[in-house]
Amino acid sequence: MSVRLKLTLSYAGFLMFAGVLLLAAVWVFLLRYVPDRALIVPGSTGVPVQEVFPIRSSLLRVFAPRAAVVMAFLLVFGLAGGWILAGRMLAPLTRITGATRLASTGSLSHRIRLPGREDEFRELADAFDTMLARLEAHVAEQRRFAANASHELRTPLAVSKALLDVARTDPDHVTGEVIDRLHAVNTRAIDMTEALLLLSRADQRSFAREPVDLSLLAEEATETLLPLAEEHGVTIETSGDIAPTLGSPALLLQLTMNLVQNAIVHNLPEHGTVWVNTTISPESVMLTVENTGKQLTPQLVSTLTEPFQRGTERVHAGHAGVGLGLTIVKTITRAHDGTLTLTPRPTGGIRITVELPAIIPPTDS
Template identity: 75%
Template sequence: MDRRPGLSVRVRLTLSYAGFLVFAGLLLLAAVWVFLLRYVPDRAMLIDPSDRPDGVFPIRSALLDVFAPRAAAVLGFLLVFGLVGGWILAGRMLAPLTRITEATRTATRGSLSHRIRLPGRSDEFRELADAFDTMLARLEAHMAEQRRFAANASHELRTPLAISRALLDVARDDPDQDLRETLDRLHAVNARAIDLTEALLVLSRADQRSFTREPVDLSLLVEEATETLLPLAEKRGVTLETSGDVAPALGSPALLLQLTTNLVHNAIVHNVADGGEVRVSTGAGPAGTVVLTVENHGEHLAPELIATLTEPFQRATARLRGDHAGVGLGLAIVRRITEVHDGSLVLAPRAGGGLRVDVRLPAPPAPSSKPFPKDS
């Protein structure tokens, strides 16, 4: 934004300090003069009238002749002292702001690792510097996450494309290759690429927060998600159990359904081979929240591994092969949808193996119980 040149803040503060000091001195001199006018007589009779013909000495006129030049000298001194002292004080006061400005310019050049770390006790400038350092830290972490996400997404998208190319090259070089088998494998690889692309689109839409919030019952979303994924659970020998009460939340029905479906799908896929179990429950949480809980059987997971599961393309076990293996974005999408709904996501290992996921979302405000006015 182009702006016309103007006086610096330091110059304006210096002029303000000097002007205030001169004004205060002027008020003090005026008060002294008023005091003199009130308590000093205008004239006095001389004891020795030989000094003046009329024998009267004009006291106030003499005081004015003496007082005025000295008052002007005092005001001049105060002006110079105010300008010099104001310039020094303004420089000391604005020194933290200069450091913050330099840090901002450094950040605009792309260096997000720089920190101000302003020393001293807490005040407005140090609070601003600390807030700026916190913002830089979050931006640096976000940029690092975005770069890591872009690299992982490129790798994940390149994998099915490379497999498809290899299958096509084999089919072209080997005329005796079973065409149906090749088509089936290409279909599976293409389906994985489509799933990955759709997951990336969901994650992008959640990041934009471009959705309308409306009342949503999480218990109904659980029923819909479990009904959709029941064939997959039966195929893998996993039992689905749902329980809980009505859990009203406020948000996007489509995104919250995606969250619920991802959690249930993740619990089914990452389960024991046969005889596994998935328990899904909803209910009221503390402090005006609702809770969606999904638990599943599975391998014993270390706490340090669980801390990485919500990162994109992270899996609790090795990459899975076969149908519905997932693309490594399930819990990343869950975390992002939870964040844009101002909720919290808690992952914890189960004692017998497996994972417990708690999603806490704010409940909508209770409707007003104020009665409608009666017709007169």
């Protein structure tokens, strides 16, 4: 049976049950206050002899058929009224079901926008609209990412093919130069593939969680990237508190390495500075990496976490990267239930803050 029919039968059954209780109460009341028999005295009613009149039996003969009529009316009224009420109550659910069917066919732009007062159906419809909006945005992001990734991966393959064609058709071409360029192109393709795999792993949250101290990761990242900083003439300053959180040490180290490396590479041509700081609050820990550099607009900063967004102002010779550094940071942060904030510095450069849930120590009872 459909839900509407079930509700109709439930309404009618309840109404019938209430009618039976009401009629039973009336009958009990009559039995209580109406005597079983009445004695008729001669001369009081014109009856010549004394007679005993059965009141209850006569009342039952009159009451029973009328009660049956009332019960039949309640049954018809309950079925008809229950069918109408159930239809009105389930109308919002019908709209939600229609939107679900449209979404199952791939149409994610449809919204329910259920009118009326705030009730359970309205909350369900609003929650479903919110889910559709997020799903539509996620699908659009994945499509853009797939298109960009296909383009970026096709580029080194096309370059490799062109270099091999040149080497095959030009016997006088310097083989060492072709090999060096092929090595660089293949290295870039490998780096991009590894970055894509890391993104997929972080986005699926297929990793074990354990206690991690962000301050130790910051120290490890700065020590590892110190030669790169010296090569670019950049000074790294590390400070902060112990910042315990729960997550994947490998992924969080990759996050820290990406932030510090970006801060080094995208800096002033000389005498640049990178600041790495960790702080802790009652409910969260924060890793902040900021650097000197060119003046950035809020509009540009808002696009830096998009995949393959490498403006000319972000690329240095020999260190262009694959355009996924901050995208990986964003994905790892989201996989650890954190937030990523990018803010341009007034004097140039950028401040990037990663906020993650802190490990709350147990309180003594």
